[in-house]
Amino acid sequence: MTEAAGTAGPAGSAGAAGVDGPGRPGPRRGRVLEGLRAYGLIAAMWIRSTMAYRTSFVLMTVANFAMTVLDFVAILLMFSQVDALGGWSLAEVAFLYGVSGVSFGLADLAVGSMERLGRRVRDGTLDTLLVRPVPVLAQMAADRFALRRLGRVTQGVLVLVYALVLLDVDWTVAKVLLMPVMLLSGAGIFCAVFVAAAAFQFVAQDASEVANAFTYGGTTMLQYPPTVFAQDLVRGATFVVPLAFVNWLPAGYVLDRPFPLALPEWVAFTPPLVAVACCALAGLAWRAGLRSYRSTGS
Amino acid sequence: MTDGDGAAAGGAAFIELDGVEKVFDVRRKTGFLKRERREVRAVDGLSFTVARGEMVGYIGPNGAGKSTTIKMLTGILTPSGGRLRVAGIDPSRERTRLAHRIGVVFGQRTTLWWDLPLIDSYRLMHRMYRIPDARYRENLDRCVELLQLAELLEVPVRQLSLGQRMRGDIAAALLHDPDVLYLDEPTIGLDVVSKAKVRGFLRDVNAERGTTVLLTTHDLQDIEQLCSRVMVIDHGRLMYDGPLAGLHEVGESERTLVVDLERELPPVEAPAPARVVRVEGPRQWLAFPASASAAGLVAAIAARYPLVDLSVREPDIEAVIAKMYAERASA
Numbered sequence: 326m327t328e329a330a331g332t333a334g335p336a337g338s339a340g341a342a343g344v345d346g347p348g349r350p351g352p353r354r355g356r357v358l359e360g361l362r363a364y365g366l367i368a369a370m371w372i373r374s375t376m377a378y379r380t381s382f383v384l385m386t387v388a389n390f391a392m393t394v395l396d397f398v399a400i401l402l403m404f405s406q407v408d409a410l411g412g413w414s415l416a417e418v419a420f421l422y423g424v425s426g427v428s429f430g431l432a433d434l435a436v437g438s439m440e441r442l443g444r445r446v447r448d449g450t451l452d453t454l455l456v457r458p459v460p461v462l463a464q465m466a467a468d469r470f471a472l473r474r475l476g477r478v479t480q481g482v483l484v485l486v487y488a489l490v491l492l493d494v495d496w497t498v499a500k501v502l503l504m505p506v507m508l509l510s511g512a513g514i515f516c517a518v519f520v521a522a523a524a525f526q527f528v529a530q531d532a533s534e535v536a537n538a539f540t541y542g543g544t545t546m547l548q549y550p551p552t553v554f555a556q557d558l559v560r561g562a563t564f565v566v567p568l569a570f571v572n573w574l575p576a577g578y579v580l581d582r583p584f585p586l587a588l589p590e591w592v593a594f595t596p597p598l599v600a601v602a603c604c605a606l607a608g609l610a611w612r613a614g615l616r617s618y619r620s621t622g623s
Numbered sequence: 624m625t626d627g628d629g630a631a632a633g634g635a636a637f638i639e640l641d642g643v644e645k646v647f648d649v650r651r652k653t654g655f656l657k658r659e660r661r662e663v664r665a666v667d668g669l670s671f672t673v674a675r676g677e678m679v680g681y682i683g684p685n686g687a688g689k690s691t692t693i694k695m696l697t698g699i700l701t702p703s704g705g706r707l708r709v710a711g712i713d714p715s716r717e718r719t720r721l722a723h724r725i726g727v728v729f730g731q732r733t734t735l736w737w738d739l740p741l742i743d744s745y746r747l748m749h750r751m752y753r754i755p756d757a758r759y760r761e762n763l764d765r766c767v768e769l770l771q772l773a774e775l776l777e778v779p780v781r782q783l784s785l786g787q788r789m790r791g792d793i794a795a796a797l798l799h800d801p802d803v804l805y806l807d808e809p810t811i812g813l814d815v816v817s818k819a820k821v822r823g824f825l826r827d828v829n830a831e832r833g834t835t836v837l838l839t840t841h842d843l844q845d846i847e848q849l850c851s852r853v854m855v856i857d858h859g860r861l862m863y864d865g866p867l868a869g870l871h872e873v874g875e876s877e878r879t880l881v882v883d884l885e886r887e888l889p890p891v892e893a894p895a896p897a898r899v900v901r902v903e904g905p906r907q908w909l910a911f912p913a914s915a916s917a918a919g920l921v922a923a924i925a926a927r928y929p930l931v932d933l934s935v936r937e938p939d940i941e942a943v944i945a946k947m948y949a950e951r952a953s954a
């Protein structure tokens with residue numbers, strides 16, 4: 326069973342020091358480590374179990390990939406009719422698409438399972454997660470961890486590479502550094518949206534459509550330039566649900582395009598802060614949601 | 624706080640409830656956009672203590688508040704009022720810390736991973752609870768042997784029958800050597816053989832490990848065979864706390880004698896306080912005090928009526944509880 330401990334990585338070795346059950350590390354930090362360790366354990370179990378059916382796994386991954394490829398073909402078709410969309414060229418739109426796809430894909434891989442929360446609240450099976458000694462958030466996020474979701478990430482990476490080949494970017498150190506920062510922050514922001522949407526399902530258990538509007542709807546919106554949307558929508562995506570920080574703003578900097586809403590240039594470097602703030606808020610929302618959980622009568 | 628160490632030292636109260644309440648706010652649609660709010664007092668000022676190593680039956684009619692109590696004792700639900708401690712821990716505030724020390728079996732739903740083979744759940748729990756390897760192997764082997772799980776380990780949980788799954792769940796609840804085991808209807812839907820097996824296993828766990836057990840059930844035999852102490856609740860209040868035998872006295876419960884006569888006859892005249900409560904063709908039902916002898920009654924009837932067959936039914940727990948409650952309400 327060494328492989329399970331290995332997957333848990335640093336969190337596993339840091340936390341596993343106490344041989345005896347009840348002993349646990351200090352409060353906040355301990356909980357985060359404990360959560361990551363549990364996440365690793367559960368995800369590893371699901372990976373091992375999917376690998377038992379390797380052919381089916383490969384087929385599912387390919388299908389996942391193919392579906393998202395079709396999604397991009399739609400954009401290619403559109404550009405066979407027009408030269409620009411809201412003033413953005415095909416390569417630029419592909420750039421937006423790629424960043425949005427990779428960020429969302431990573432978040433979906435990590436915490437996409439959270440969308441099943443509503444069902445578990447409704448039928449009371451969340452009870453069983455509450456009696457285990459690890460954070461419910463980690464158990465929920467790692468539940469049915471599906472590596473096949475890497476299909477979407479792969480497609481996003483390919484589209485991004487395609488965009489970078491077509492584009493003629495004036496690379497600077499700042500722009501190069503911004504690339505990975507942008508992708509990871511974007512993933513963080515989408516993770517926060519997933520968690521917040523799940524937390525909302527504690528209150529409204531049938532709200533998975535509303536949740537999807539923000540997650541899947543959000544990534545679809547980000548595939549198009551901000552210039553094609555109404556100002557109010559862009560404002561909402563900047564100040565309310567800050568999806569604009571996933572790609573619109575940082576991509577604007579990389580591609581030297583004017584910023585939406587006449588925002589200053591430095592906002593292009595704020596995505597990490599926005600991601601941290603979003604995750605913190607989503608965490609609070611989750612805690613409040615979990616506290617409101619009241620199980621079911623049977 | 625005095626609790627923490629006092630209880631951990633193996634002192635008197637391991638589980639402590641003091642005036643615990645749970646009120647559910649129930650909203651019901653009564654029309655278009657109209658909603659009615661109602662409070663359900665599922666648990667209403669409950670106080671009791673359970674000592675370490677005790678095995679206690681927790682019974683009551685449907686909706687009495689048994690499951691709600693267990694959910695508060697595990698930290699799933701937060702009490703609306705009162706004070707509650709398990710091993711010195713406030714369950715709802717330190718749920719994950721408590722989780723290491725308790726095992727839970729919900730008869731109605733599994734705590735295992737539904738789509739994975741049984742053994743995968745156990746392996747994951749091994750890591751999740753940080754059970755030392757030797758301990759894990761020892762406990763697993765023991766459970767596999769006594770609960771006959773060997774053939775089931777590789778079977779996905781969803782393919783297990785109810786009884787098999789229940790055994791799997793009981794094993795899962797015990798792998799980490801919990802100090803206390805909560806069982807919410809662990810024998811529901813089990814056949815006679817499985818019930819006997821599960822009961823025997825629980826008795827051993829309690830005797831050998833000193834595991835404190837709190838068990839809810841609708842099967843009086845579970846209590847008879849396992850618990851020296853029984854608590855009865857109804858409407859969220861404790862109605863009785865003591866040995867099972869005492870419950871029959873307090874409840875003035877009645878047994879039933881079922882007689883099959885040769886032909887249809889008017890209700891038989893039995894010596895008081897026995898009386899006929901039901902007639903159906905040649906079959907008649909007589910109620911008599913649980914403390915009275917059935918032999919005398921049978922003899923009296925056989926002397927005067929053409930008796931073909933007979934059977935005696937023990938008072939069922941629901942009837943006892945219903946009777947207790949009716950008496951309390953009228954008092």
Ligand SMILES: Nc1ncnc2c1ncn2[C@@H]1O[C@H](COP(=O)(O)OP(=O)(O)OP(=O)(O)O)[C@@H](O)[C@H]1O
Pocket residue numbers: 619620621622623647648649663664665683684685686687688689690691692
């Ligand atoms: N999550 C909930 N929301 C609203 N009401 C609830 C909830 N859980 C329980 N109740 C109510 O609380 C009361 C006690 O329920 P509980 O499940 O504790 O009963 P029980 O003793 O376990 O009954 P049973 O023998 O049927 O399992 C019932 O009236 C039930 O309707």
Ligand SMILES: [Mg+2]
Pocket residue numbers: 623689690691807
């Ligand atoms: Mg119940």
